[in-house]
Amino acid sequence: MAHTIPGGRQEVVAEDIQAVAAALSSDWLTTGPKVAEFESCVAAITDARHGVAVCNGTAALHTLYAAFGLSQGDEVIVPAITFAATSNAALYLGARPVFADVTPETLLVDPRDVEKKITRATKAIVAVDYAGQPCDYSELRKIADNHGLALFSDACHSLGASYQNRPVGSLADATVFSFHPVKPITTGEGGMVVTNDTALADRMRKFRNHGIGTEFRERESQGTWDYSVEMLGFNYRLSDVHSALGLSQLSRLESMVARRNRIASKYRAAMQEDTRVTSLSELEDRTHGYHLFVVRLRTDLAPIRRGLFAAAKERGIRLNVHYLPVYQHPYYQNLPREFPPCAVAESVYSELISLPIYPTLTDAEAEYVIEEFKAALNQFTKS
Numbered sequence: 191m192a193h194t195i196p197g198g199r200q201e202v203v204a205e206d207i208q209a210v211a212a213a214l215s216s217d218w219l220t221t222g223p224k225v226a227e228f229e230s231c232v233a234a235i236t237d238a239r240h241g242v243a244v245c246n247g248t249a250a251l252h253t254l255y256a257a258f259g260l261s262q263g264d265e266v267i268v269p270a271i272t273f274a275a276t277s278n279a280a281l282y283l284g285a286r287p288v289f290a291d292v293t294p295e296t297l298l299v300d301p302r303d304v305e306k307k308i309t310r311a312t313k314a315i316v317a318v319d320y321a322g323q324p325c326d327y328s329e330l331r332k333i334a335d336n337h338g339l340a341l342f343s344d345a346c347h348s349l350g351a352s353y354q355n356r357p358v359g360s361l362a363d364a365t366v367f368s369f370h371p372v373k374p375i376t377t378g379e380g381g382m383v384v385t386n387d388t389a390l391a392d393r394m395r396k397f398r399n400h401g402i403g404t405e406f407r408e409r410e411s412q413g414t415w416d417y418s419v420e421m422l423g424f425n426y427r428l429s430d431v432h433s434a435l436g437l438s439q440l441s442r443l444e445s446m447v448a449r450r451n452r453i454a455s456k457y458r459a460a461m462q463e464d465t466r467v468t469s470l471s472e473l474e475d476r477t478h479g480y481h482l483f484v485v486r487l488r489t490d491l492a493p494i495r496r497g498l499f500a501a502a503k504e505r506g507i508r509l510n511v512h513y514l515p516v517y518q519h520p521y522y523q524n525l526p527r528e529f530p531p532c533a534v535a536e537s538v539y540s541e542l543i544s545l546p547i548y549p550t551l552t553d554a555e556a557e558y559v560i561e562e563f564k565a566a567l568n569q570f571t572k573s
């Protein structure tokens with residue numbers, strides 16, 4: 191391979207570019223009809239009543255937590271292994287993230303540990319569909335219901351996946367998506383919350399638009415200039431240009447997820463015959479989005495991870511690591527409170543390494559990744 195294979199990458203095709211060009215030539219660059227159309231389409235394919243589009247996945251988490259009413263002193267349970275935004279967004283509101291441990295075979299949040307972390311201050315559980323595989327939503331739902339908690343899903347990795355034949359987006363009280371370039375579909379930057387809760391959706395629409403009760407197009411069609419700021423909100427709007435790209439991408443979601451699964455099955459087969467690595471488990475009753483393909487190094491090989499990363503880079507392959515347990519980041523370590531350690535997350539973290547996966551990765555490139563990854567491993571250890 192003459193070029194470096196990145197860890198993740200968007201698939202943008204000619205129709206996407208045409209859709210964006212058409213939006214640019216239209217009357218509406220933002221707050222126009224494409225936003226509503228994109229929201230309806232994402233809601234439809236995820237079996238949700240409402241979609242609220244925002245400017246990125248982190249804003250989507252902030253919007254959801256704020257509209258739900260999370261505030262000072264409230265606790266929200268999140269997995270120890272996730273992108274920091276899942277818990278950062280709780281901190282924006284003065285709420286306290288409480289970290290639950292993960293299951294070593296999947297790195298999905300362990301429902302038993304979630305239950306242990308519930309206190310009188312707990313308001314919500316946020317499940318993260320790590321790598322693209324849905325969490326144990328039946329178990330999590332039981333726990334949430336028994337304790338009167340909201341169940342949210344950070345599905346930034348898993349748009350297009352399903353659990354017990356139900357699509358991601360219909361599995362929790364509200365579900366968050368990101369449309370960053372490496373995610374299942376992209377709008378460049380973008381995000382959305384889907385929910386069946388009409389009152390929550392209304393509050394989220396206000397929050398993303400300065401806390402204003404009506405949207406510009408409504409006022410225009412009513413022939414009025416009056417608007418009122420009803421709560422403290424942000425400008426978290428997604429533009430029509432971004433939404434047009436999202437709509438065009440959405441028409442290929444299924445084929446892009448299928449392509450990711452095909453690459454994953456090649457990787458799985460190749461890892462299975464090598465005792466130095468294991469793939470994370472695929473669970474029976476769900477389909478996988480394969481945002482990430484994560485392998486665990488054999489425990490005794492954890493110390494070679496940095497060397498392996500560098501050796502693969504020399505060979506033109508970008509590996510990555512997802513993720514350091516969030517509370518181990520310096521910002522969290524410096525907060526004036528203790529985060530009880532999550533033993534599984536901490537021990538498994540040192541073994542994690544992600545292989546490149548994205549829809550435009552060809553079969554030949556996937557085979558090249560396998561060969562060079564193993565050759566890089568051979569630099570440190572015999573198979």
Ligand SMILES: *Cc1c(COP(=O)(O)O)cnc(C)c1O
Pocket residue numbers: 246247248249272273275276318344346347368369370380381
């Ligand atoms: C990408 C991601 C986010 C944040 O999305 P952005 O669009 O990058 O803000 C949040 N949670 C998880 C698990 C993610 O992977």
